[in-house]
Amino acid sequence: MQAVELDIIVESVAKSYGNFQALQGVDLRVKRGEFLTVFGTNGAGKTTLIKLLSTLTKPTSGKITLANHDIKKEPDKVRSLIGVISHDPYLYENLSAIENLKFFASLYGIPQAEEKAIEMIKQVGLESRMHDLVRTLSRGMKQRLAVARAIVHDPNILLLDEPYTGLDQHGSRIFGEILKLLKSQTRTILMTTHKIEEGLGISDSVAILSGGRIVYECDPRGVEIERFKEIYFEKVRV
Amino acid sequence: MEKVWAIVLKDIITELRTKELFSSMFTLALLIIVIFNFAFDFSSELIPVAAPAILWVAFTFAGVLGLSRSFALEKEGNSILGLLVSPMDRSLIFLGKMISNAVFVFVVELIMIPLFVLFFNYDLGNTLFPLLLVIFLGTFGFVSVGTLFSAMASSTRLREVLLPILIFPIIIPVMVSSIKLTAAVLSGNPISQAGAALQVVVSFDIIFFVICAVVFEYVLDE
Numbered sequence: 001m002q003a004v005e006l007d008i009i010v011e012s013v014a015k016s017y018g019n020f021q022a023l024q025g026v027d028l029r030v031k032r033g034e035f036l037t038v039f040g041t042n043g044a045g046k047t048t049l050i051k052l053l054s055t056l057t058k059p060t061s062g063k064i065t066l067a068n069h070d071i072k073k074e075p076d077k078v079r080s081l082i083g084v085i086s087h088d089p090y091l092y093e094n095l096s097a098i099e100n101l102k103f104f105a106s107l108y109g110i111p112q113a114e115e116k117a118i119e120m121i122k123q124v125g126l127e128s129r130m131h132d133l134v135r136t137l138s139r140g141m142k143q144r145l146a147v148a149r150a151i152v153h154d155p156n157i158l159l160l161d162e163p164y165t166g167l168d169q170h171g172s173r174i175f176g177e178i179l180k181l182l183k184s185q186t187r188t189i190l191m192t193t194h195k196i197e198e199g200l201g202i203s204d205s206v207a208i209l210s211g212g213r214i215v216y217e218c219d220p221r222g223v224e225i226e227r228f229k230e231i232y233f234e235k236v237r238v
Numbered sequence: 239m240e241k242v243w244a245i246v247l248k249d250i251i252t253e254l255r256t257k258e259l260f261s262s263m264f265t266l267a268l269l270i271i272v273i274f275n276f277a278f279d280f281s282s283e284l285i286p287v288a289a290p291a292i293l294w295v296a297f298t299f300a301g302v303l304g305l306s307r308s309f310a311l312e313k314e315g316n317s318i319l320g321l322l323v324s325p326m327d328r329s330l331i332f333l334g335k336m337i338s339n340a341v342f343v344f345v346v347e348l349i350m351i352p353l354f355v356l357f358f359n360y361d362l363g364n365t366l367f368p369l370l371l372v373i374f375l376g377t378f379g380f381v382s383v384g385t386l387f388s389a390m391a392s393s394t395r396l397r398e399v400l401l402p403i404l405i406f407p408i409i410i411p412v413m414v415s416s417i418k419l420t421a422a423v424l425s426g427n428p429i430s431q432a433g434a435a436l437q438v439v440v441s442f443d444i445i446f447f448v449i450c451a452v453v454f455e456y457v458l459d460e
Contacts, residue, residue: 054323055322055323056319056322056323056459057459058459076325076326076327077325079323079324079325080325082323084319084323086316086319088315088316088319089315090315090316090317090319090320090323091315091317091320092248092252092315092317093314093315093317094251094252094255094256095248095251095252099248099251103244103248104320104324106240106241106244107241107244107321107324107325107326108324108325109240109241109325133255149320
């Protein structure tokens with residue numbers, strides 16, 4: 001029997017900021033190529049979870065392993081394997097789209113950074129705006145460019161922190177198509193969101209985070225949105 | 239080092255487009271020199287004593303103003319997080335930002351020198367290159383410290399107030415020594431005549447550059 005390869009392992013992780021306990025006793029396992037969505041209300045600890053996984057902060061206790069690398073012992077190795085997309089695009093507003101991608105490509109040591117940047121811009125459909133400054137782009141375009149930034153180094157693992165924030169219907173639809181494309185490329189994806197409609201249909205597994213704890217996990221395939229919403233509101237502690 | 243130069247180039251391109259740092263730094267430096275020039279009636283005996291100090295007051299205050307904006311610009315839109323999730327060593331991020339900051343401060347200082355000469359009626363003669371060397375050494379020191387503290391203060395609401403409070407006590411040795419070296423150079427004496435001051439500046443530069451590069455990682459972590 002083939003052992004299941006786990007790309008993301010979160011073991012009894014806790015994170016506190018002074019007296020405030022943002023996460024406590026969180027356990028998660030995400031298989032290679034799996035799409036996990038973590039639902040939770042504002043303040044549940046979703047962004048803290050993404051920050052821990054993306055090495056922006058260290059856990060107070062517990063262990064996190066990404067692609068068999070401990071984030072405390074090998075943070076630079078982990079960073080080379082992950083791409084992060086947040087509600088903030090992590091872009092430089094006074095650089096153009098192509099300049100941003102060239103810059104980030106060079107940070108990942110990608111040879112021929114300009115060619116790679118152009119390829120990524122075409123992939124997200126921003127070819128006509130590649131020389132425009134980021135501050136002139138719409139919210140939806142910035143988020144598409146953020147996707148390009150996050151995958152410029154072709155990472156195996158993607159971490160998405162409420163990526164639909166601020167997107168209108170059109171932007172959300174385009175972003176959803178991009179997510180489906182990313183999923184089809186068999187990347188391991190962990191997304192956090194408080195919008196059930198965005199995460200339920202695309203996910204292989206879902207979890208609910210409430211008060212810093214994982215309170216529910218399931219395979220959502222076959223689960224209707226309305227039924228999941230009932231479960232969600234039962235589990236979420238306000 | 240390619241990654242370091244990528245950060246420097248990114249900052250230079252941004253500054254060329256916005257001119258935010260340069261305009262504020264240059265204005266403050268010019269204002270300081272003009273005010274001191276017109277507010278005090280310096281005799282010819284007093285100028286060699288006062289002018290070096292006035293020059294470094296202008297450089298330091300203008301430099302701190304630029305440093306406080308340096309990381310604030312990175313924080314806008316959380317663009318620095320894009321930098322932090324990349325596999326770039328934190329000390330190299332420090333080096334890149336430090337070089338960028340130093341470039342901007344040097345440009346302002348280079349422009350201020352002829353204005354300083356004009357207002358204080360100095361003849362630099364053969365002292366230009368020694369003066370540039372002293373300015374380089376002094377600026378290197380306070381920009382190293384300033385880059386670290388700018389990163390620390392950038393997360394707070396009172397960063398413009400906090401940065402000067404943090405940085406000025408630390409850079410007193412390099413500032414005082416730079417003033418002494420500048421006075422020696424402007425009076426036409428060789429730098430070696432202010433040997434003790436030169437030792438302080440060079441030691442400060444080396445020690446604090448290394449300390450700041452090492453500590454920078456812990457400043458950026460939440």
